[in-house]
Amino acid sequence: MRTVDIIRKKRDGGELSREELAHVIEGYTKKQVPDYQVSSFLMAVYFAGLSETEVADLTDVIMRSGVVVDLSAIPGVKVDKHSTGGVGDKTSLIVAPVVAAAGVHVPMISGRGLGHTGGTLDKLESIPGFNTRLTTEQFREGLSSVGAALVGQTDELAPADRALYALRDATGTVESIPLIAASIMSKKMVEGIDALVLDVKTGSGAFMKKQTDARRLAQAMVSIGRRMNKRVLALITDMDQPLGNAVGNSLEVMEAINTLRNQGPPDLTELSVELSARMLMLADSAKSYDQAREQCTTLLENGQALEKFKQLVANQGGDAGVVDAFEKLPTSSAEYTVASPRGGFVSRIQAEDIGTAAMLLGAGRETVDSKIDHGVGIVLERKVGERVESGDTLCTLYYNSDEHLEEATQMVEDSFRIAAAAPEAKPLIYEIIQ
């Protein structure tokens, strides 16, 4: 089997066998196939695409490039949730304790933020002592005792995915739906889960700006799940404005805690309940959709979800006392208020710019090596559709260094649009793909 023949076959629109895909991917991770052939292959995939069978095979090959976590000793359906990334998306911090409080195990391997998007690990690490680097044994133990464990990817999980992503990033082959789908799904499938709810974001703050692309990605991932005998469902949800009000790590932890106390922003609460309910249904833990939603809402109202969050934090070495004492979380030393230049209705809050502005303040990473400041960020006082008077606060920037403050402020101001009339209401959840 010659690598160049596989590249040419894909280039000319042929369908590759599992063996041919494995030849390229395994060969690459074993340094038997040179990177210049792999990058050419990836660009051919960018243009020629992959069939459903090919994407599933590719996912499987990437998944098996490292260790696959075995959770068979833990009884019941293990279910995870994955979001394609956005601004202010702290649903993982809410969904994991809600679903675990309902008695369903949630093994969750999360990532770090990059560019305008935040990462669950960074948010969790703003809680003093919280350890996201568990051994597999600790991960299993957390699942058994608490019902949920939230950790970061390790070098031994799907190493081919990291190698491929680094190459794609340097060779203009990131924006390929089958490659994105295989990357996400390979990382999720190593968790030893039985079911997965995908939250595919669309809009200005999402990776998929267009709903049609979000749909294609969701369909590709659901198809992979089906072919790998996993229960997978995808929601396509709005990321045109930030989710909730807080953007920035400790600010988002506070908002997540408030939401677990049933005092969160309506959009964040709604999406968290919807995602949790879908997870319970995939786990056969609810009789109906309505019952699943009701159960999740009850767990927010009766304090059981918050209690589960405290257990989760404590189990991973974190200070669960933050729940009742936000001052224990990292904070900023200064704040800057952005006021509305006129009265009217908020008609747009460009999510990517809010995310980038938060990154500039130190909440996010410009490159993977950037250091972040857990205490800084942006809190929106108004969301799209709300009425404002001239001079009302639109949002507040929390910062520790004013190095990029002006740039961030300008970006935040530009991200808001104030119109005379109320904008047409947009749904939070666009579609369900299953």
Next chain:
Amino acid sequence: MRTVDIIRKKRDGGELSREELAHVIEGYTKKQVPDYQVSSFLMAVYFAGLSETEVADLTDVIMRSGVVVDLSAIPGVKVDKHSTGGVGDKTSLIVAPVVAAAGVHVPMISGRGLGHTGGTLDKLESIPGFNTRLTTEQFREGLSSVGAALVGQTDELAPADRALYALRDATGTVESIPLIAASIMSKKMVEGIDALVLDVKTGSGAFMKKQTDARRLAQAMVSIGRRMNKRVLALITDMDQPLGNAVGNSLEVMEAINTLRNQGPPDLTELSVELSARMLMLADSAKSYDQAREQCTTLLENGQALEKFKQLVANQGGDAGVVDAFEKLPTSSAEYTVASPRGGFVSRIQAEDIGTAAMLLGAGRETVDSKIDHGVGIVLERKVGERVESGDTLCTLYYNSDEHLEEATQMVEDSFRIAAAAPEAKPLIYEIIQ
């Protein structure tokens, strides 16, 4: 300027500036841009194409990656001929002395054979003593004194082309018309020529199997020439059957000499006269097309072209005595005759298979490192359209080792088709692109 942004721009159908193309190509030859980015770029070019401006810029960048021969000290228009490669194509050996005998300088840098196609250098090197490795000074001297010099590419000429070709060969990006056009033209433009006649082959033995592809390649190369202020004209000619009768190095030299004696096969003579006449016209050395053709025919008839060939050979250290004593050329020790299985008309001689069979006998190279046997090859006794009786010789295989004889014989037999009726006559020259 980030390489990945250039790749993405091309991938998304953008038009690259000369600076962007130079960033990739010069960066690659200086080892500042890694091969995995260049191969991804090349695959993006394969799919997204290049505009006429981009192809000309790319050619110029590749050409300037090394030394450009300066022939300005030699008066008059310097004109070359280049063929895209075929089976039995020995026109360079005829055209160079004919045009030089007409008083026009022919600086010719040629290549070696690979796969089923032959190379001018290999043919010339079957003449004892012939040296194709001249210094630039010797090359200029040969042009001044004889009017023509035929040499091989050196490391200092267009090094980026060799580096790119090796990468394309390994990454499935050879079959890209703009990349082929830029590769050919960059190698020709370093010769210091003013004008160029291109012989773009089409048919079973050609790189471009389809006439539409040959036309696109011809148009791309003519456009490059125009943008580089060179006079360039392309003929699209038939390579569905081998050109002339002889395939194999010393066999082709003999046939070329016979043609220079005006005793060559009709198709080879016709194409040689046509190419030579076109060269004279581009050099403003003839008043009309008819006069140019007449002049070339006269030079074959009166022995002046053959005399020029002898001068050319002697000037490059070769034994010009081969012209009158073919036994001085390498020969084979054995021959095998393929007879027609029945009477009828030759309706097809699959050129690629004849070329591959000759390669198997040792006349060509399977890889660039293969050694070749100058004495072996195949001589066709019948060409397409000719009548045969059952048992008549179709062709003869000349060989020194019977290692691949059976395979070669089978291939040659299969390459001939004998039909009851005469096939429709096909033109030798399909189109002129200028």
